[in-house]
């Protein structure tokens with residue numbers, strides 16, 4: 001019997017299973033978009049067939065980082081910007097576990113930007129949700145990498161001189177094999193996209209627009225938006241890279257002016273995930289590494305038997 | 313020249329095969345029954361630049377590079393002939409000969425490649441040869457190698473010449489070359505070696521060799537190993553199957569050995585974007601129940617401060633390696649120093665719960681590596697091994713049986729699903745991962761994917777169920793529990809005998825040291841006692857938690873003590889004074905931080921001049937800092 005019987009268990013899963021019995025008092029402000037992510041996640045996980053015990057939710061630091069305090073799965077609340085490297089290794093160590101990483105735009109595109117680029121490039125099989133509220137929430141409203149140019153905050157009193165980051169384009173050029181944008185104000189789409197992302201074999205990045213009514217009163221996420229996968233105005237194939245790039249350019253230029261396009265921008269279905277690539281070249285075991293430590297019969301190899309001769 | 317030891321120095325350009333040649337030579341001497349020890353000096357350059365390796369061989373155990381040497385094989389630096397070099401590094405051409413003469417002992421041998429080196433470029437060469445009674449062999453190794461094959465085989469020709477002069481049978485080297493070289497280059501190499509050998513035998517009178525090789529015998533089979541090999545093998549034997557890293561000298565050595573071997577053992581190695589990621593990956597894998605490690609050297613380790621704290625707070629087992637080199641900042645990338653001690657002990661915010669081990673020898677490095685994993689997983693605490701560029705690269709012989717141990721895949725207090733099912737389920741339905749109980753501070757963990765074990769690990773302070781909490785009582789209970797681990801670990805380590813005493817049981821003086829200076833200090837202690845000074849040494853191999861009782865009783869047993877370490881600010885002495893809270897008035901320091909490790913004679917001289925005679929130290933290589941009470 002596997003030491004991890006929660007993995008691959010097939011049964012009807014009630015979304016309430018993800019709600020802690022004694023729920024910690026949420027620290028999120030009323031009306032915060034973060035509630036929308038939690039709700040969508042609770043909806044998507046049972047749809048994907050993942051039980052709380054085979055799910056590991058790894059978060060960074062920020063209001064967004066508190067996500068796993070309110071989702072009763074396995075969780076690892078790490079440090080600012082570092083959710084991805086922790087999550088990557090967790091997935092390598094036990095690929096059977098559903099690994100979802102999450103954090104804010106400061107966390108993911110600022111301090112953790114380097115990890116974002118590399119995780120996308122390597123195409124790790126996991127889902128990454130970035131709560132994009134265009135602001136630093138937890139530290140009380142400083143300008144973030146996604147804040148629009150000219151954005152004023154206590155630390156940028158004259159308005160930011162910086163062009164905001166383009167998360168979708170950055171993700172695509174870095175090598176993510178699934179790039180989508182959704183918003184907390186549309187829970188149905190959010191849930192659908194999260195489900196697709198988790199089912200995707202490879203790095204699935206979701207730029208999740210979450211409003212921060214406390215610090216970012218003029219955020220544009222509230223405007224009605226268009227779902228590019230549903231709308232007749234957008235005749236577009238998400239498996240076509242050039243199409244995706246073009247559309248991203250358009251929306252990322254316009255985001256701060258009004259129209260917000262959401263949906264799955266890009267999906268590369270036939271690209272092997274990092275785990276598969278690594279297995280193919282013989283750098284990763286076929287059986288989950290984590291299983292071995294619970295197998296009382298496993299015969300651990302010794303350096304003496306393998307390497308001592310070359311030192312004689 | 314005394315025949316009781318050979319110290320052979322091969323010098324040339326970095327990238328000219330000096331390291332591999334010396335390794336073969338050392339191994340051949342070890343196989344012939346001798347004890348060997350190598351010392352490597354190299355610049356932070358890929359090709360070109362003066363480099364040398366010393367191989368010390370004796371019938372008796374050798375613990376350090378010794379003082380000076382008695383055989384120089386000076387090869388030409390093939391990369392020094394790049395005209396660009398002069399602009400950056402000055403004229404390197406004569407260096408293999410010119411740079412190495414100061415430490416050559418009286419009566420020693422010089423073999424130089426007359427095809428590439430011109431002794432007229434070396435100031436006062438003839439006079440110095442005469443003064444020191446050196447025996448000089450000018451041999452055109454370059455043409456010799458060129459005739460037979462390729463110029464790069466100069467070093468093999470040089471080995472042939474060495475064997476002819478010292479009386480080492482060529483077969484010993486041949487055997488190793490057969491093991492190590494592909495067929496294509498083996499034959500020309502063998503021929504070149506033979507030609508070099510014959511040439512000396514024909515043209516010189518070497519029947520009474522100027523420097524000969526002692527003979528010896530081992531009681532049991534020996535292996536030639538470096539500190540980095542030993543650390544990597546210790547990790548593998550403890551079931552470590554995950555490593556993440558980013559290259560930085562000299563940590564790269566452990567990282568490389570692990571990366572080359574783990575896939576074959578069904579493990580995973582990840583070279584990642586930076587050291588923050590590296591440590592975070594190791595934490596991620598360990599959180600899943602896999603034995604994992606990471607590491608770096610000074611600057612890279614600085615980036616690991618935050619993940620290190622995360623491992624402490626989430627009580628994720630973790631092994632980190634810190635291979636010290638000279639700092640601050642990038643410092644001297646290829647030179648040893650022991651100045652990251654405080655960095656390793658104190659980096660990261662908050663009251664920290666960590667273990668720091670400092671092996672002193674290659675054999676101990678294996679031990680420390682295994683122990684680091686045992687402690688990390690038994691106590692769910694980050695454990696670090698701090699060592700330095702010297703120990704990482706030096707090769708020495710160790711009995712093969714030392715490594716013949718049982719493997720260990722145990723990951724400590726990690727519950728199985730059956731055990732988790734038996735855990736009393738609390739009102740919140742959650743597994744209490746961080747319970748306050750546990751005499752030794754450890755609360756059993758579960759890992760993701762297990763039934764009934766789900767919990768939140770967080771770097772914020774948390775309650776027993778893992779929820780973020782700023783409740784003052786809980787805070788104190790959690791902090792106390794995490795601190796309790798240290799007492800338990802200290803007690804465990806006391807039983808390990810990690811402190812190595814050397815010298816007479818009763819002595820007037822003491823020397824206190826740590827890490828890679830152990831062997832050199834012990835050799836110095838032997839000499840001091842032979843000279844009539846009564847002194848003994850203690851090497852401390854566990855720095856956190858500090859073995860207060862053992863060090864105190866050692867210091868109580870002597871009148872005065874010298875602390876020997878390779879840094880400018882006496883960090884180890886500072887640690888000792890802080891931990892003991894007393895004894896400052898009897899601890900003086902002998903420091904060295906010029907990029908080279910101590911030689912035994914320097915310690916003997918420093919000790920005698922300052923502690924015994926109360927005089928002044930002559931050179932500026934070492935520095936004496938008087939006792940704090942002075």
Ligand SMILES: Cc1ncc(C[n+]2csc(CCOP(=O)(O)OP(=O)(O)O)c2C)c(N)n1
Pocket residue numbers: 061062063064065080103104105106107108131133135136137138139144
């Ligand atoms: C290394 C480090 N630097 C700074 C901080 C302080 N800090 C906490 S959260 C945060 C930014 C939060 O913004 P974001 O990531 O966008 O998340 P949000 O709170 O908006 O969800 C900062 C700067 C920290 N915890 N660690």
Ligand code: SF4
Pocket residue numbers: 027028029031032033034063064133137138211212213214215
């Ligand atoms: S500060 Fe903003 S992001 Fe944070 S909880 Fe409040 S509304 Fe949400």
